[in-house]
Amino acid sequence: MRKENVVVERVFMSSNHFTLFGIEPAFNISFDELEKKYIELSKTDINERESKSMENINKAYQVLKSPLKRAEHLLDLFDVKSKKEHLDPEILNESMEIREYFLDCDDLQFASRMIDEKVKDCTKNLINAFATKNFDEAATQVFRLRYLYKSFEEIKENAASSNF
Known part of the structure; x- marks a missing residue:
């Protein structure tokens, strides 16, 4: 082909x-x-x-x-390239702060709520970015959402392992 x-x-x-x-x-x-x-x-x-x-x-x-998959799909439809090549320092810093917090965290429910609030904020940013056709910002927020989802998965894994 x-x-x-x-x-x-x-x-x-x-x-x-x-x-x-x-x-x-x-x-x-x-x-x-x-x-x-x-x-x-x-x-x-x-x-x-x-x-x-x-x-x-x-x-x-x-x-x-899925908000993440739908956003990635829309970026693909509009032929917007992924932000993987251009690492956003603010997002990387946020991710590092979240990981450091989890290392010392003993309240996984609070950590889960914190990530959930960040996901909601990111989703609002995606709504605005797509509504205004600001695809660079949408790509940045998709990159951020990936990190937040990964952090959320780590919280769930930590919670599951701490129950044993």
Whole structure:
């Protein structure tokens, strides 16, 4: 397969997540509408017995209901490159502060709430960035959200290991 075909196919597959559900490509979507359309598509698919189609429906649903995956998907749709190459010092500093805090933390519920508040803040920033088509800021916030999710996973792992 030629490179041009791969790019065209990738963009087509990517755009299918929103178009499959008949939703305008945006970060701030209605989860009630997404859920309703998911159920409608699932019923249609079950009736038609097309398992490949159901796999695509499930994958698209998982992407659209996750803030991080939805934001990454939108950046991909708008052909915005990842911020991996350009490490943001503020985000790296925030991440280091969070990790240092966890090393001395004995209140994992508080730590979890702290990360949750930072995730909410990041999500608000993503809503604003996509609404104003500030894709550089959106890419920065996606980079930050990845770090926050990773920190959240570490909290859950620490909580699970401390219960044993």
